[in-house]
Amino acid sequence: MKKIGLTTTVPLEVLLAAGYTPIDLNNIFVVSKDYGKYIEKAERDGFPKSMCAWIKGIYGACIENGIEEVLGVTEGDCSNTKTLLEIFKKNNIKIHSFGYPHSHSLDDIKNELDKLMKYMDVSYEEVEYQRNRLNLIREKAKHIDNLTLEGKATGFENHILQLCFSDFDGNVDRYSDFLDEKIEEINKRVTDKKELKLGYLGIPPMQGDLHDYVETLDGRFIYNEVQREFAFPRAMNSKNIYEQYYDYTYTYDIDFRLDDIKKQIKERQLDAVIHYTQAFCHRAVEDIILKQELNIPILTIEGDKSNALDARTKLRIEAFLDMLKDKKRSEKINE
Amino acid sequence: MNDITCKKIVGIDLGSREVKIIVTENKKIILRKKISTVSFYRDYCQYQDKIIVDLKKLGIEDVDLAVSTGYGRNNTDLSMFKPINEIKAHVYGALAQSGKKDFILLDIGGQDVKIVKIEKGLTTDLDLNDKCAASCGRYLENMANVLEVPLDSLSNYSKDPVKLNSTCAVFSESELIGKIAEGISLDRLAAGINYSMYSRLRPLLTKFRGNTLIVSGGVAKNRAIIEYLKSDYTEVKVLEDPQFNGAIGCCYYGENFI
Numbered sequence: 001m002k003k004i005g006l007t008t009t010v011p012l013e014v015l016l017a018a019g020y021t022p023i024d025l026n027n028i029f030v031v032s033k034d035y036g037k038y039i040e041k042a043e044r045d046g047f048p049k050s051m052c053a054w055i056k057g058i059y060g061a062c063i064e065n066g067i068e069e070v071l072g073v074t075e076g077d078c079s080n081t082k083t084l085l086e087i088f089k090k091n092n093i094k095i096h097s098f099g100y101p102h103s104h105s106l107d108d109i110k111n112e113l114d115k116l117m118k119y120m121d122v123s124y125e126e127v128e129y130q131r132n133r134l135n136l137i138r139e140k141a142k143h144i145d146n147l148t149l150e151g152k153a154t155g156f157e158n159h160i161l162q163l164c165f166s167d168f169d170g171n172v173d174r175y176s177d178f179l180d181e182k183i184e185e186i187n188k189r190v191t192d193k194k195e196l197k198l199g200y201l202g203i204p205p206m207q208g209d210l211h212d213y214v215e216t217l218d219g220r221f222i223y224n225e226v227q228r229e230f231a232f233p234r235a236m237n238s239k240n241i242y243e244q245y246y247d248y249t250y251t252y253d254i255d256f257r258l259d260d261i262k263k264q265i266k267e268r269q270l271d272a273v274i275h276y277t278q279a280f281c282h283r284a285v286e287d288i289i290l291k292q293e294l295n296i297p298i299l300t301i302e303g304d305k306s307n308a309l310d311a312r313t314k315l316r317i318e319a320f321l322d323m324l325k326d327k328k329r330s331e332k333i334n335e
Numbered sequence: 336m337n338d339i340t341c342k343k344i345v346g347i348d349l350g351s352r353e354v355k356i357i358v359t360e361n362k363k364i365i366l367r368k369k370i371s372t373v374s375f376y377r378d379y380c381q382y383q384d385k386i387i388v389d390l391k392k393l394g395i396e397d398v399d400l401a402v403s404t405g406y407g408r409n410n411t412d413l414s415m416f417k418p419i420n421e422i423k424a425h426v427y428g429a430l431a432q433s434g435k436k437d438f439i440l441l442d443i444g445g446q447d448v449k450i451v452k453i454e455k456g457l458t459t460d461l462d463l464n465d466k467c468a469a470s471c472g473r474y475l476e477n478m479a480n481v482l483e484v485p486l487d488s489l490s491n492y493s494k495d496p497v498k499l500n501s502t503c504a505v506f507s508e509s510e511l512i513g514k515i516a517e518g519i520s521l522d523r524l525a526a527g528i529n530y531s532m533y534s535r536l537r538p539l540l541t542k543f544r545g546n547t548l549i550v551s552g553g554v555a556k557n558r559a560i561i562e563y564l565k566s567d568y569t570e571v572k573v574l575e576d577p578q579f580n581g582a583i584g585c586c587y588y589g590e591n592f593i
Contacts, residue, residue, distance in 0.1 A: 319458040
């Protein structure tokens with residue numbers, strides 16, 4: 001099957017129906033030992049220093065791994081993707097685009113999906129067949145999410161296992177089997193709940209050690225906002241592919257995204273959230289709105305090129321969680 | 336409300352130059368005491384595996400809780416005292432003294448500077464000077480000595496500061512002497528000293544934009560520096576007990592979290 005690189009989560013159902021093997025370029029970039037080389041490759045080829053490391057990493061990963069076709073999201077995600085696609089084109093990579101319309105109207109989303117289906121030459125029925133197939137596996141992500149709430153799965157497992165739903169780790173059936181094994185393994189564990197219940201907001205972090213670091217401070221991310229969206233937890237409630245992609249949150253307006261965040265904060269009884277922003281990303285400005293709208297302590301951290309937390313960010317997280325523990329304990333005493 | 340609030344709490348902040356002691360009862364301060372750090376360890380402490388503070392000698396009796404913080408982790412390890420880190424102590428002190436929940440705290444002590452962002456009552460960002468004391472109390476003391484004026488009167492001058500370029504406290508002294516030799520007025524020299532310290536704080540401050548700045552530490556008493564800071568923040572508030580802020584924070588911690 002032909003490989004197709006992705007710049008973020010897209011309607012995989014269409015690509016699978018068209019016989020593609022989707023590969024999320026973010027994932028091959030960030031988990032690679034050569035992640036720094038991918039960024040370097042992009043900078044050597046002229047990408048500016050003052051540009052998000054993800055865009056550069058995606059570029060490097062695509063070129064270095066010989067990906068010949070890419071589907072990029074040009075609306076609702078990173079606006080730099082438009083130019084990235086043009087650069088790919090100049091590198092003789094076949095490009096396609098998809099947009100999550102800012103209007104967030106079901107008609108506009110239907111138009112985008114129909115356009116993609118027509119372009120990929122697949123029928124609605126073929127797409128729905130794939131949707132039903134994937135949604136059965138997506139239920140496993142919900143299972144893992146519940147295991148995190150129960151105190152069995154770690155915050156990192158919650159993060160990484162849901163994150164990989166953006167491309168089913170390159171092989172749908174193999175990933176489904178892998179999830180079964182993971183669920184079985186996690187289920188056998190003894191419950192280990194942490195003192196602080198934390199939420200993670202924003203795009204997945206550059207730093208792979210963040211989730212484990214908070215666990216050393218007796219905290220756990222029991223909600224990973226965008227990663228959870230990658231796994232489409234509400235997919236079973238949607239009547240068709242159009243509704244499913246209408247119900248996706250973070251690529252549309254902030255209010256729609258906030259509704260679900262607020263609901264999760266309440267249901268999961270979170271003590272605080274950590275909002276991750278990427279250096280040079282427009283989403284950092286959304287921090288203003290998140291802080292205004294969410295009635296919960298928020299720590300904002302920023303990542304750039306490094307895939308590990310720097311000492312200063314660690315100190316900030318430590319100081320924040322330390323005082324949060326004081327606050328939580330005193331509330332318990334005063335109850 | 337927790338019973339402990341009715342008890343007597345001692346908070347000790349072991350600074351690099353001075354040890355600050357606060358005793359509270361029913362959340363009210365009943366004693367403030369400041370001792371030079373050398374004298375504190377020499378005259379009021381014994382060492383037996385851990386440092387034991389002779390509270391009786393300090394005139395403090397019948398305390399229910401003791402909390403300490405200070406310069407360097409080892410120094411805070413007093414027997415019978417619950418140690419807390421100094422960022423936390425200063426933030427709790429500022430929360431207790433200001434009643435605010437969202438602000439930037441600038442603490443300028445004898446040898447170090449701390450700047451902390453507080454949102455919804457929690458620390459969300461912080462930075463410390465980690466190199467030298469060129470923008471701390473020690474610098475002002477040295478420069479006041481060179482000018483042969485008391486530290487307190489030095490802080491009155493903010494207008495038309497003479498330009499002092501050096502980023503180093505030692506070189507600044509010789510630069511100041513040069514300016515004295517040029518016959519520049521005392522007012523301008525004093526303002527120049529204050530402004531040079533403010534300008535060394537600025538790189539730290541630019542990373543901490545916000546509306547409300549709360550200033551603590553001994554240097555908070557420098558009126559000129561406070562004047563300069565007013566151009567960077569909508570509101571600049573000096574704590575009533577700026578030097579005792581860390582010790583007050585220790586008591587606040589004891590009142591609310593133990």
